[in-house]
Amino acid sequence: MTPNDARSEGPAGSTVFREENHDLPVARLSVTLRLGAAADPADQMGLTAFAAELARRGAGGRGRTQLDAELERLGAELEVVPGYDSVVLDLEVLARNFEPAVRLLADVLLLPDLDEGEATKLQRETIAALDELRDDDSALAQRFFSHQLYGDHPYGRPLHGTEPSLTRLSAPLARRTLERTIAGGNLIFGLAGDVERDRFEAILARRFGSLRSGSTATEPLPTLRPASKLRLLLVDKPERTQSQILLGQPAPRWADPDFLPLQVAATAFGGTFTARLMTEVRVKRGLSYGATARLGQGRGARALAVTVFPSLVDTPKTLALVLELWRAWVEEGLTEDEVEFAKNHMAGSFGFHIATPEDRLDLAVAAEVCGLPRDYRERAVARIRAVTCEEVRGAMERHLRPQDLAITVVSTAKKLRGPLSKVFSGPIEVVPYGSF
Amino acid sequence: MESEQPLGAGGRIARKFRLANGLGILLLRDPSAPLIAYQTWFGVGSRHEREGKTGIAHLFEHLMFNQTEQLAPGEFDRRLEAVGAETNAATWVDWTFYRNSLPREQLALVAELEADRMAHLVVHDPQVTSEREVVANERRFRVEDDVDGFLSEQLYRLAYTVHPYRWPTIGWMADIEGITTEDARAFYHTYYAPNNATLVLVGDFEERAALDLIERHYGTLPSSNLPAEERIVEPPQTAERRELFIKPVATERLLWGWRGPGLAEEDHPAVEIAVEILASGQSSRLVRRLVIETEIASSLHMSVPEFRDPGLVELRVILQRGHSAVAAKALLDEEIDRLAATAPDEEELEKAKCRIEARFWHSLRPHDGKAEALGHYQTTTGDYRRLFRAAERVRAVAPAEVQRVVAHYLDARRRTIVTAAAPRRKS
Numbered sequence: 001m002t003p004n005d006a007r008s009e010g011p012a013g014s015t016v017f018r019e020e021n022h023d024l025p026v027a028r029l030s031v032t033l034r035l036g037a038a039a040d041p042a043d044q045m046g047l048t049a050f051a052a053e054l055a056r057r058g059a060g061g062r063g064r065t066q067l068d069a070e071l072e073r074l075g076a077e078l079e080v081v082p083g084y085d086s087v088v089l090d091l092e093v094l095a096r097n098f099e100p101a102v103r104l105l106a107d108v109l110l111l112p113d114l115d116e117g118e119a120t121k122l123q124r125e126t127i128a129a130l131d132e133l134r135d136d137d138s139a140l141a142q143r144f145f146s147h148q149l150y151g152d153h154p155y156g157r158p159l160h161g162t163e164p165s166l167t168r169l170s171a172p173l174a175r176r177t178l179e180r181t182i183a184g185g186n187l188i189f190g191l192a193g194d195v196e197r198d199r200f201e202a203i204l205a206r207r208f209g210s211l212r213s214g215s216t217a218t219e220p221l222p223t224l225r226p227a228s229k230l231r232l233l234l235v236d237k238p239e240r241t242q243s244q245i246l247l248g249q250p251a252p253r254w255a256d257p258d259f260l261p262l263q264v265a266a267t268a269f270g271g272t273f274t275a276r277l278m279t280e281v282r283v284k285r286g287l288s289y290g291a292t293a294r295l296g297q298g299r300g301a302r303a304l305a306v307t308v309f310p311s312l313v314d315t316p317k318t319l320a321l322v323l324e325l326w327r328a329w330v331e332e333g334l335t336e337d338e339v340e341f342a343k344n345h346m347a348g349s350f351g352f353h354i355a356t357p358e359d360r361l362d363l364a365v366a367a368e369v370c371g372l373p374r375d376y377r378e379r380a381v382a383r384i385r386a387v388t389c390e391e392v393r394g395a396m397e398r399h400l401r402p403q404d405l406a407i408t409v410v411s412t413a414k415k416l417r418g419p420l421s422k423v424f425s426g427p428i429e430v431v432p433y434g435s436f
Numbered sequence: 437m438e439s440e441q442p443l444g445a446g447g448r449i450a451r452k453f454r455l456a457n458g459l460g461i462l463l464l465r466d467p468s469a470p471l472i473a474y475q476t477w478f479g480v481g482s483r484h485e486r487e488g489k490t491g492i493a494h495l496f497e498h499l500m501f502n503q504t505e506q507l508a509p510g511e512f513d514r515r516l517e518a519v520g521a522e523t524n525a526a527t528w529v530d531w532t533f534y535r536n537s538l539p540r541e542q543l544a545l546v547a548e549l550e551a552d553r554m555a556h557l558v559v560h561d562p563q564v565t566s567e568r569e570v571v572a573n574e575r576r577f578r579v580e581d582d583v584d585g586f587l588s589e590q591l592y593r594l595a596y597t598v599h600p601y602r603w604p605t606i607g608w609m610a611d612i613e614g615i616t617t618e619d620a621r622a623f624y625h626t627y628y629a630p631n632n633a634t635l636v637l638v639g640d641f642e643e644r645a646a647l648d649l650i651e652r653h654y655g656t657l658p659s660s661n662l663p664a665e666e667r668i669v670e671p672p673q674t675a676e677r678r679e680l681f682i683k684p685v686a687t688e689r690l691l692w693g694w695r696g697p698g699l700a701e702e703d704h705p706a707v708e709i710a711v712e713i714l715a716s717g718q719s720s721r722l723v724r725r726l727v728i729e730t731e732i733a734s735s736l737h738m739s740v741p742e743f744r745d746p747g748l749v750e751l752r753v754i755l756q757r758g759h760s761a762v763a764a765k766a767l768l769d770e771e772i773d774r775l776a777a778t779a780p781d782e783e784e785l786e787k788a789k790c791r792i793e794a795r796f797w798h799s800l801r802p803h804d805g806k807a808e809a810l811g812h813y814q815t816t817t818g819d820y821r822r823l824f825r826a827a828e829r830v831r832a833v834a835p836a837e838v839q840r841v842v843a844h845y846l847d848a849r850r851r852t853i854v855t856a857a858a859p860r861r862k863s
Binding site (some may be wrong): 021022023024025026049056057064068069072073074075076077092093095097121125127128129131132134135136137145153225237238239240242272273279281282284285286287288290308309311328331345346347348349350351352355356357358359434 | 444446448466470498501509510513514517518520521522523539542565567568569570572573575576578580581582583605628634641652654676683684685686687689712717724727728731734735747754756757769783786787790791793794797798800801802
């Protein structure tokens, strides 16, 4: 199937992707709204996720309990998956029950109840989920790191908001948001699995025929101002035996020509088990179970970040080592062998990103949301192989700023602040782990 | 060929073979993507350890990525990563398995490397010292600083008195620190041999060519005299056991465990359905009652053990602010007792079966998922075909069976409870 066969126009000017496959009797329909948490107003953090989740809690005259029961009777799961650049309604179902499940999804999208009582309940449940997150050190580190790195930029806002912002959200606000954004031009329908094309198109036309056309202009993301200083945020949590460390800087957006060369550089630095980071931190010194560098993919500039989690005692030593490795990576660059190795690994492993119909669908939708070329998947391996050492060097020079690193450490401050200040000369800010 | 089993309606067939040295081979050709999942399942896990040496199965899994007689340290990973392959491993109570996901043209390379480390691994002091540190850090990550990992470990310690399931697969910290190079070598020579392993290949390959390749690389490896496994039977639990732990948690967390059936036991599918009815999905009884209606809990999960011997049916509850374990316990007891007293109606039963069926097929979508399911069933129960029989048995479970297994297995007298709560603040 060529890319043009897989992509077509759907109801009310929406975009449709299909990855038909009949090996197993299951199907998935994803409906992606091209607006995510990055579009939330600054004083209404979490609004998009809140509105979508509230729609999922009652639609077409069915309350939350009835809707859940009807979906589950069909062997279906309907989840709201919020993101910064999009929000997805993701339906997985036995293929024989595809149409009745899609009917329920269509009601969620087009006829949501948006009940006031459910809205209040959702606020409480979201705050409870935040309590759960605070017991997970990795998730906690990620939440604080994004805020530290991005500050007031939309990517610095938590997807589900904060306790104060949640109190400002309501059912009428959710209704206004959905009425403004649910339109054909803002939606991407994606099918993966055991449903034939004709049947799928007929179901889409039948169930989403009342979808209004039009689209909401996607606001350009604000430019992120470099902080121009190395800074460390110590998130204080009692009784830690280990520290969660995230360290990084903003990177170019996915559609930027420098993204791929920088991804090659990040892969060579910390993208494989034999890369520099893992070799120096784990294999040679046993300092951390994991040591990775990752480049985030998004419509705007996501993070290039290193993750390590050493014991509390080894935290200063590990942080000093990672900072030195980062400095050497940026200032001394990569060898030709390292670049070639990273390219071969990325080209060889690209198949895993498109191994299943669901994988292929996810990639097509993400590429569409982030403005990548339509032949992105078909040309990806050739593009990786064509990256030159000069392009890698150029991208590193243009984007990497060792003096602008944000460092987040989740650990026990009374034991760590003193030892950390001996290896880190920049400002150390200490905040309680429940403060954000 | 020893046996075969069709998979779904797509015409795919899993076939089982065995070499003269005892190596089991499971092949499932699936050319839907130009990839291969290549997994090696060894019949050794933490159940084969002894007190004082817990964690050795898992630590040894780390050492398998190091050095062989032919390959320098790190070369195994390097050669695979250079061609885009991804490699990892996992250790659990009944097994250890090594996974490779690879582009189809790299099958010969992986077969060569995997056969090499099955028989020619080299273990030296510096590697053991370094991996002890890495595993200690992994333990801090998964247990010491993770309240759920900590509670899970304490639950099994409390629920079992003699069976090896009572210690954690990652091992007690003191034991990890005491594992020696000699221990590691002895473990390797005892358990890592073709007659204690099954290769599982799923993906885009030709069956005959794959068998020839495997025969070439593994056919001459010697089998070993595996020690006879002592069958340890945990005595029945006759009274509830419980323990409270003070931890810096945002809200209270509960973990309950009841000894359930082994994976191959006849009751396993009925227990799976009972757990589905009680706690899987938003419309399940416990989620509706504790999370949605009363908002006592922020989340609630229940799981059925897939162990060879009876493992624990687990119920994990995270409470909302201001709610205590006592209030949650009353509601949990009430709902469980209700299912023990009255069989579910056909509609509720059918809903549970539908959900289990959907999850079953979704889990088999990727090559890795198929290989893992086949390897897990083969190694845990001795026959990969039970995977498909279990799906059929789920379809056949009657309402009264669900009621019976709830009354039998989820009996409060056979329950173990561990709770994590924050320290009380001074007024």
